[in-house]
Amino acid sequence: MQTGAITGYIDVAQLVLYAFWIFFAGLIYYLHRENKREGYPLESDRSRSITVQGWPSVPEAKTYRLANGDTVQAPNSRQANQPPVHEGAYRGAPLQPVEGTDDLLLAGVGPGSWNDRADVADLTYEGLPKIVPLRAAPGFGVAHQDVDPRGLPVLGDDGAEGGRVVDLWVDRSEMLFRYLELEVAGGARVLLPMNFARVEQRRIRVKSILSHQFARVPKTRAADQVTLLEEEKIMAYYGAGTLYATPDRQEPLL
Structure with missing residues:
Protein backbone atom coordinates (compact mmCIF):
# COMPACT_ATOMS: atom_id res chain seq x y z
CA MET A 1 0.00 0.00 0.00
CA GLN A 79 -30.58 47.95 35.84
CA ALA A 80 -33.28 48.94 33.37
CA ASN A 81 -34.86 52.30 34.20
CA GLN A 82 -38.41 51.09 33.62
CA PRO A 83 -41.51 52.67 35.18
CA PRO A 84 -43.12 50.82 38.12
CA VAL A 85 -45.93 48.35 37.51
CA HIS A 86 -48.37 46.46 39.71
CA GLU A 87 -47.49 42.77 39.60
CA GLY A 88 -50.88 41.64 40.83
CA ALA A 89 -51.58 39.16 43.60
CA TYR A 90 -48.56 36.96 42.85
CA ARG A 91 -45.34 37.00 40.86
CA GLY A 92 -46.00 35.98 37.29
CA ALA A 93 -49.50 37.45 37.25
CA PRO A 94 -50.32 39.72 34.30
CA LEU A 95 -48.66 43.10 34.74
CA GLN A 96 -50.95 46.06 35.30
CA PRO A 97 -50.00 49.70 34.70
CA VAL A 98 -50.15 52.19 37.53
CA GLU A 99 -53.55 53.73 38.05
CA GLY A 100 -54.24 57.21 36.74
CA THR A 101 -55.97 59.03 33.95
CA ASP A 102 -53.24 59.55 31.35
CA ASP A 103 -50.51 57.81 33.36
CA LEU A 104 -51.55 54.61 31.61
CA LEU A 105 -49.88 55.91 28.45
CA LEU A 106 -46.59 56.29 30.33
CA ALA A 107 -46.72 53.02 32.27
CA GLY A 108 -44.42 51.11 29.92
CA VAL A 109 -46.66 48.02 29.83
CA GLY A 110 -48.06 46.03 26.92
CA PRO A 111 -48.23 48.09 23.71
CA GLY A 112 -46.58 50.93 25.60
CA SER A 113 -43.47 48.98 26.61
CA TRP A 114 -40.09 50.37 25.65
CA ASN A 115 -36.48 49.25 25.71
CA ASP A 116 -33.90 51.08 27.83
CA ARG A 117 -31.67 52.07 24.89
CA ALA A 118 -28.73 54.45 24.95
CA ASP A 119 -29.70 58.09 25.52
CA VAL A 120 -27.69 59.29 22.51
CA ALA A 121 -28.68 60.20 18.98
CA ASP A 122 -28.38 57.63 16.22
CA LEU A 123 -25.64 58.69 13.80
CA THR A 124 -25.02 58.42 10.09
CA TYR A 125 -21.89 56.84 8.62
CA GLU A 126 -20.35 60.32 8.58
CA GLY A 127 -21.04 60.77 12.31
CA LEU A 128 -23.94 63.24 11.95
CA PRO A 129 -27.33 62.89 13.69
CA LYS A 130 -29.38 60.59 11.51
CA ILE A 131 -32.90 61.91 12.22
CA VAL A 132 -33.24 65.69 12.10
CA PRO A 133 -35.93 68.25 11.16
CA LEU A 134 -35.97 69.68 7.65
CA ARG A 135 -34.82 73.02 9.02
CA ALA A 136 -31.53 71.32 9.89
CA ALA A 137 -31.27 69.20 6.75
CA PRO A 138 -30.60 71.32 3.67
CA GLY A 139 -31.16 69.43 0.46
CA PHE A 140 -34.17 67.49 1.76
CA GLY A 141 -37.82 68.38 1.19
CA VAL A 142 -41.30 67.11 0.44
CA ALA A 143 -41.88 65.81 -3.09
CA HIS A 144 -44.16 68.12 -5.05
CA GLN A 145 -46.48 65.17 -5.84
CA ASP A 146 -47.19 64.63 -2.13
CA VAL A 147 -49.11 66.61 0.47
CA ASP A 148 -46.90 68.96 2.47
CA PRO A 149 -48.29 68.48 6.00
CA ARG A 150 -46.71 71.62 7.46
CA GLY A 151 -49.47 73.84 8.80
CA LEU A 152 -52.12 71.12 8.80
CA PRO A 153 -54.13 70.36 11.97
CA VAL A 154 -53.63 67.02 13.69
CA LEU A 155 -56.83 65.42 14.95
CA GLY A 156 -57.01 62.84 17.71
CA ASP A 157 -59.41 59.92 17.73
CA ASP A 158 -62.06 62.16 19.31
CA GLY A 159 -62.05 64.38 16.21
CA ALA A 160 -60.67 67.43 18.02
CA GLU A 161 -57.47 69.23 17.12
CA GLY A 162 -54.49 68.24 19.24
CA GLY A 163 -51.85 70.33 17.50
CA ARG A 164 -50.48 71.58 14.19
CA VAL A 165 -47.56 70.36 12.12
CA VAL A 166 -44.63 72.77 12.10
CA ASP A 167 -41.92 70.57 10.57
CA LEU A 168 -40.98 67.10 9.36
CA TRP A 169 -38.09 64.99 10.65
CA VAL A 170 -36.16 63.12 7.98
CA ASP A 171 -33.94 60.06 8.26
CA ARG A 172 -30.89 61.12 6.27
CA SER A 173 -29.67 57.54 5.88
CA GLU A 174 -32.94 55.96 4.73
CA MET A 175 -34.22 59.01 2.79
CA LEU A 176 -37.67 59.00 4.38
CA PHE A 177 -39.66 60.95 6.95
CA ARG A 178 -39.78 59.44 10.44
CA TYR A 179 -41.72 62.04 12.45
CA LEU A 180 -44.00 65.02 12.21
CA GLU A 181 -43.18 67.83 14.62
CA LEU A 182 -46.30 69.28 16.24
CA GLU A 183 -46.96 72.41 18.21
CA VAL A 184 -49.47 71.53 20.91
CA ALA A 185 -51.33 73.47 23.58
CA GLY A 186 -49.03 75.78 25.49
CA GLY A 187 -46.57 76.08 22.61
CA ALA A 188 -44.68 72.87 23.36
CA ARG A 189 -43.20 70.83 20.52
CA VAL A 190 -43.72 67.05 20.34
CA LEU A 191 -43.04 64.38 17.73
CA LEU A 192 -45.61 62.20 15.99
CA PRO A 193 -44.26 59.00 14.35
CA MET A 194 -45.32 58.67 10.74
CA ASN A 195 -46.49 55.12 11.54
CA PHE A 196 -49.38 56.56 13.57
CA ALA A 197 -50.28 59.41 11.20
CA ARG A 198 -52.80 59.30 8.36
CA VAL A 199 -52.02 62.25 6.10
CA GLU A 200 -54.96 63.70 4.20
CA GLN A 201 -55.24 66.77 2.00
CA ARG A 202 -56.54 69.11 4.72
CA ARG A 203 -55.80 67.31 7.99
CA ILE A 204 -53.86 64.55 9.69
CA ARG A 205 -55.69 61.91 11.68
CA VAL A 206 -54.32 59.89 14.59
CA LYS A 207 -56.36 56.95 15.89
CA SER A 208 -54.15 55.88 18.79
CA ILE A 209 -54.66 58.82 21.19
CA LEU A 210 -57.11 61.65 21.89
CA SER A 211 -56.56 65.33 21.21
CA HIS A 212 -55.74 66.36 24.80
CA GLN A 213 -53.20 63.55 25.14
CA PHE A 214 -50.79 65.06 22.60
CA ALA A 215 -49.54 67.48 25.23
CA ARG A 216 -48.18 64.58 27.31
CA VAL A 217 -46.07 63.01 24.58
CA PRO A 218 -42.47 62.62 25.89
CA LYS A 219 -40.35 65.58 24.78
CA THR A 220 -36.90 65.58 23.21
CA ARG A 221 -34.00 67.05 25.14
CA ALA A 222 -32.59 68.85 22.08
CA ALA A 223 -34.60 70.87 19.58
CA ASP A 224 -32.98 69.40 16.45
CA GLN A 225 -32.21 65.78 17.36
CA VAL A 226 -33.78 62.79 19.07
CA THR A 227 -31.98 60.10 21.04
CA LEU A 228 -32.55 56.35 20.78
CA LEU A 229 -34.15 56.30 24.24
CA GLU A 230 -36.41 59.23 23.38
CA GLU A 231 -37.54 57.44 20.23
CA GLU A 232 -38.45 54.39 22.30
CA LYS A 233 -40.55 56.41 24.74
CA ILE A 234 -42.27 58.46 22.03
CA MET A 235 -43.24 55.39 20.04
CA ALA A 236 -44.35 53.61 23.21
CA TYR A 237 -46.64 56.50 24.17
CA TYR A 238 -48.62 56.25 20.95
CA GLY A 239 -48.54 52.46 21.14
CA ALA A 240 -50.00 52.55 24.64
CA GLY A 241 -52.82 54.72 23.35
CA THR A 242 -54.11 51.86 21.20
CA LEU A 243 -55.12 50.11 24.43
CA TYR A 244 -55.18 52.74 27.20
CA ALA A 245 -56.32 55.99 25.54
CA THR A 246 -59.92 55.31 26.56
CA PRO A 247 -61.32 52.86 29.15
CA ASP A 248 -63.46 51.03 26.59
CA ARG A 249 -60.40 49.99 24.59
CA GLN A 250 -59.40 47.67 27.44
CA GLU A 251 -62.74 45.87 27.41
CA PRO A 252 -63.48 42.69 25.41
CA LEU A 253 -65.08 43.08 22.00
CA LEU A 254 -67.90 40.66 22.83
Whole structure:
Protein backbone atom coordinates (compact mmCIF):
# COMPACT_ATOMS: atom_id res chain seq x y z
CA MET A 1 0.00 0.00 0.00
CA GLN A 2 1.35 3.39 -0.95
CA THR A 3 2.24 5.96 1.70
CA GLY A 4 -0.77 8.13 2.59
CA ALA A 5 -3.35 5.75 1.16
CA ILE A 6 -5.46 5.81 4.29
CA THR A 7 -8.73 5.23 2.49
CA GLY A 8 -7.89 1.56 2.22
CA TYR A 9 -8.15 0.91 5.95
CA ILE A 10 -9.91 4.01 7.40
CA ASP A 11 -13.50 5.05 6.70
CA VAL A 12 -12.73 8.70 5.93
CA ALA A 13 -16.36 9.57 5.20
CA GLN A 14 -17.44 8.33 8.62
CA LEU A 15 -14.65 10.26 10.36
CA VAL A 16 -15.66 13.43 8.51
CA LEU A 17 -19.27 12.86 9.57
CA TYR A 18 -18.25 12.44 13.22
CA ALA A 19 -16.08 15.56 13.02
CA PHE A 20 -19.02 17.52 11.61
CA TRP A 21 -21.27 16.31 14.42
CA ILE A 22 -18.75 17.40 17.04
CA PHE A 23 -18.27 20.78 15.36
CA PHE A 24 -22.02 21.36 15.01
CA ALA A 25 -22.68 20.42 18.65
CA GLY A 26 -19.99 22.88 19.73
CA LEU A 27 -21.49 25.58 17.51
CA ILE A 28 -24.95 25.08 19.03
CA TYR A 29 -23.49 25.25 22.54
CA TYR A 30 -21.56 28.44 21.70
CA LEU A 31 -24.50 30.22 20.06
CA HIS A 32 -26.91 29.22 22.84
CA ARG A 33 -24.50 30.56 25.46
CA GLU A 34 -23.84 33.79 23.55
CA ASN A 35 -27.60 34.27 23.29
CA LYS A 36 -27.67 34.80 27.06
CA ARG A 37 -25.56 37.96 27.05
CA GLU A 38 -28.77 40.02 27.25
CA GLY A 39 -31.95 39.28 29.16
CA TYR A 40 -30.40 36.81 31.59
CA PRO A 41 -30.63 35.70 34.31
CA LEU A 42 -34.42 35.56 34.17
CA GLU A 43 -36.72 36.61 37.00
CA SER A 44 -38.26 33.74 38.92
CA ASP A 45 -42.02 33.58 39.45
CA ARG A 46 -41.39 32.30 42.99
CA SER A 47 -38.77 34.63 44.45
CA ARG A 48 -36.40 37.41 43.44
CA SER A 49 -33.56 35.54 45.15
CA ILE A 50 -33.73 32.63 42.70
CA THR A 51 -31.41 32.85 39.70
CA VAL A 52 -32.86 31.41 36.50
CA GLN A 53 -30.26 30.98 33.78
CA GLY A 54 -30.58 27.38 32.59
CA TRP A 55 -27.81 25.45 30.87
CA PRO A 56 -25.33 26.57 29.75
CA SER A 57 -24.87 29.35 32.25
CA VAL A 58 -24.57 33.05 31.45
CA PRO A 59 -21.16 33.72 29.83
CA GLU A 60 -18.47 35.94 31.29
CA ALA A 61 -18.60 39.65 30.51
CA LYS A 62 -17.26 40.59 27.09
CA THR A 63 -16.28 44.10 25.97
CA TYR A 64 -17.61 45.42 22.65
CA ARG A 65 -16.22 48.46 20.91
CA LEU A 66 -18.87 50.74 19.39
CA ALA A 67 -18.58 52.76 16.21
CA ASN A 68 -18.22 56.03 18.13
CA GLY A 69 -15.29 54.71 20.15
CA ASP A 70 -17.22 53.90 23.32
CA THR A 71 -17.19 50.45 24.86
CA VAL A 72 -19.96 48.41 26.43
CA GLN A 73 -19.88 45.16 28.35
CA ALA A 74 -22.37 42.34 28.08
CA PRO A 75 -23.65 40.91 30.29
CA ASN A 76 -23.60 43.79 32.75
CA SER A 77 -25.27 44.69 36.01
CA ARG A 78 -26.98 47.83 34.69
CA GLN A 79 -30.58 47.95 35.84
CA ALA A 80 -33.28 48.94 33.37
CA ASN A 81 -34.86 52.30 34.20
CA GLN A 82 -38.41 51.09 33.62
CA PRO A 83 -41.51 52.67 35.18
CA PRO A 84 -43.12 50.82 38.12
CA VAL A 85 -45.93 48.35 37.51
CA HIS A 86 -48.37 46.46 39.71
CA GLU A 87 -47.49 42.77 39.60
CA GLY A 88 -50.88 41.64 40.83
CA ALA A 89 -51.58 39.16 43.60
CA TYR A 90 -48.56 36.96 42.85
CA ARG A 91 -45.34 37.00 40.86
CA GLY A 92 -46.00 35.98 37.29
CA ALA A 93 -49.50 37.45 37.25
CA PRO A 94 -50.32 39.72 34.30
CA LEU A 95 -48.66 43.10 34.74
CA GLN A 96 -50.95 46.06 35.30
CA PRO A 97 -50.00 49.70 34.70
CA VAL A 98 -50.15 52.19 37.53
CA GLU A 99 -53.55 53.73 38.05
CA GLY A 100 -54.24 57.21 36.74
CA THR A 101 -55.97 59.03 33.95
CA ASP A 102 -53.24 59.55 31.35
CA ASP A 103 -50.51 57.81 33.36
CA LEU A 104 -51.55 54.61 31.61
CA LEU A 105 -49.88 55.91 28.45
CA LEU A 106 -46.59 56.29 30.33
CA ALA A 107 -46.72 53.02 32.27
CA GLY A 108 -44.42 51.11 29.92
CA VAL A 109 -46.66 48.02 29.83
CA GLY A 110 -48.06 46.03 26.92
CA PRO A 111 -48.23 48.09 23.71
CA GLY A 112 -46.58 50.93 25.60
CA SER A 113 -43.47 48.98 26.61
CA TRP A 114 -40.09 50.37 25.65
CA ASN A 115 -36.48 49.25 25.71
CA ASP A 116 -33.90 51.08 27.83
CA ARG A 117 -31.67 52.07 24.89
CA ALA A 118 -28.73 54.45 24.95
CA ASP A 119 -29.70 58.09 25.52
CA VAL A 120 -27.69 59.29 22.51
CA ALA A 121 -28.68 60.20 18.98
CA ASP A 122 -28.38 57.63 16.22
CA LEU A 123 -25.64 58.69 13.80
CA THR A 124 -25.02 58.42 10.09
CA TYR A 125 -21.89 56.84 8.62
CA GLU A 126 -20.35 60.32 8.58
CA GLY A 127 -21.04 60.77 12.31
CA LEU A 128 -23.94 63.24 11.95
CA PRO A 129 -27.33 62.89 13.69
CA LYS A 130 -29.38 60.59 11.51
CA ILE A 131 -32.90 61.91 12.22
CA VAL A 132 -33.24 65.69 12.10
CA PRO A 133 -35.93 68.25 11.16
CA LEU A 134 -35.97 69.68 7.65
CA ARG A 135 -34.82 73.02 9.02
CA ALA A 136 -31.53 71.32 9.89
CA ALA A 137 -31.27 69.20 6.75
CA PRO A 138 -30.60 71.32 3.67
CA GLY A 139 -31.16 69.43 0.46
CA PHE A 140 -34.17 67.49 1.76
CA GLY A 141 -37.82 68.38 1.19
CA VAL A 142 -41.30 67.11 0.44
CA ALA A 143 -41.88 65.81 -3.09
CA HIS A 144 -44.16 68.12 -5.05
CA GLN A 145 -46.48 65.17 -5.84
CA ASP A 146 -47.19 64.63 -2.13
CA VAL A 147 -49.11 66.61 0.47
CA ASP A 148 -46.90 68.96 2.47
CA PRO A 149 -48.29 68.48 6.00
CA ARG A 150 -46.71 71.62 7.46
CA GLY A 151 -49.47 73.84 8.80
CA LEU A 152 -52.12 71.12 8.80
CA PRO A 153 -54.13 70.36 11.97
CA VAL A 154 -53.63 67.02 13.69
CA LEU A 155 -56.83 65.42 14.95
CA GLY A 156 -57.01 62.84 17.71
CA ASP A 157 -59.41 59.92 17.73
CA ASP A 158 -62.06 62.16 19.31
CA GLY A 159 -62.05 64.38 16.21
CA ALA A 160 -60.67 67.43 18.02
CA GLU A 161 -57.47 69.23 17.12
CA GLY A 162 -54.49 68.24 19.24
CA GLY A 163 -51.85 70.33 17.50
CA ARG A 164 -50.48 71.58 14.19
CA VAL A 165 -47.56 70.36 12.12
CA VAL A 166 -44.63 72.77 12.10
CA ASP A 167 -41.92 70.57 10.57
CA LEU A 168 -40.98 67.10 9.36
CA TRP A 169 -38.09 64.99 10.65
CA VAL A 170 -36.16 63.12 7.98
CA ASP A 171 -33.94 60.06 8.26
CA ARG A 172 -30.89 61.12 6.27
CA SER A 173 -29.67 57.54 5.88
CA GLU A 174 -32.94 55.96 4.73
CA MET A 175 -34.22 59.01 2.79
CA LEU A 176 -37.67 59.00 4.38
CA PHE A 177 -39.66 60.95 6.95
CA ARG A 178 -39.78 59.44 10.44
CA TYR A 179 -41.72 62.04 12.45
CA LEU A 180 -44.00 65.02 12.21
CA GLU A 181 -43.18 67.83 14.62
CA LEU A 182 -46.30 69.28 16.24
CA GLU A 183 -46.96 72.41 18.21
CA VAL A 184 -49.47 71.53 20.91
CA ALA A 185 -51.33 73.47 23.58
CA GLY A 186 -49.03 75.78 25.49
CA GLY A 187 -46.57 76.08 22.61
CA ALA A 188 -44.68 72.87 23.36
CA ARG A 189 -43.20 70.83 20.52
CA VAL A 190 -43.72 67.05 20.34
CA LEU A 191 -43.04 64.38 17.73
CA LEU A 192 -45.61 62.20 15.99
CA PRO A 193 -44.26 59.00 14.35
CA MET A 194 -45.32 58.67 10.74
CA ASN A 195 -46.49 55.12 11.54
CA PHE A 196 -49.38 56.56 13.57
CA ALA A 197 -50.28 59.41 11.20
CA ARG A 198 -52.80 59.30 8.36
CA VAL A 199 -52.02 62.25 6.10
CA GLU A 200 -54.96 63.70 4.20
CA GLN A 201 -55.24 66.77 2.00
CA ARG A 202 -56.54 69.11 4.72
CA ARG A 203 -55.80 67.31 7.99
CA ILE A 204 -53.86 64.55 9.69
CA ARG A 205 -55.69 61.91 11.68
CA VAL A 206 -54.32 59.89 14.59
CA LYS A 207 -56.36 56.95 15.89
CA SER A 208 -54.15 55.88 18.79
CA ILE A 209 -54.66 58.82 21.19
CA LEU A 210 -57.11 61.65 21.89
CA SER A 211 -56.56 65.33 21.21
CA HIS A 212 -55.74 66.36 24.80
CA GLN A 213 -53.20 63.55 25.14
CA PHE A 214 -50.79 65.06 22.60
CA ALA A 215 -49.54 67.48 25.23
CA ARG A 216 -48.18 64.58 27.31
CA VAL A 217 -46.07 63.01 24.58
CA PRO A 218 -42.47 62.62 25.89
CA LYS A 219 -40.35 65.58 24.78
CA THR A 220 -36.90 65.58 23.21
CA ARG A 221 -34.00 67.05 25.14
CA ALA A 222 -32.59 68.85 22.08
CA ALA A 223 -34.60 70.87 19.58
CA ASP A 224 -32.98 69.40 16.45
CA GLN A 225 -32.21 65.78 17.36
CA VAL A 226 -33.78 62.79 19.07
CA THR A 227 -31.98 60.10 21.04
CA LEU A 228 -32.55 56.35 20.78
CA LEU A 229 -34.15 56.30 24.24
CA GLU A 230 -36.41 59.23 23.38
CA GLU A 231 -37.54 57.44 20.23
CA GLU A 232 -38.45 54.39 22.30
CA LYS A 233 -40.55 56.41 24.74
CA ILE A 234 -42.27 58.46 22.03
CA MET A 235 -43.24 55.39 20.04
CA ALA A 236 -44.35 53.61 23.21
CA TYR A 237 -46.64 56.50 24.17
CA TYR A 238 -48.62 56.25 20.95
CA GLY A 239 -48.54 52.46 21.14
CA ALA A 240 -50.00 52.55 24.64
CA GLY A 241 -52.82 54.72 23.35
CA THR A 242 -54.11 51.86 21.20
CA LEU A 243 -55.12 50.11 24.43
CA TYR A 244 -55.18 52.74 27.20
CA ALA A 245 -56.32 55.99 25.54
CA THR A 246 -59.92 55.31 26.56
CA PRO A 247 -61.32 52.86 29.15
CA ASP A 248 -63.46 51.03 26.59
CA ARG A 249 -60.40 49.99 24.59
CA GLN A 250 -59.40 47.67 27.44
CA GLU A 251 -62.74 45.87 27.41
CA PRO A 252 -63.48 42.69 25.41
CA LEU A 253 -65.08 43.08 22.00
CA LEU A 254 -67.90 40.66 22.83
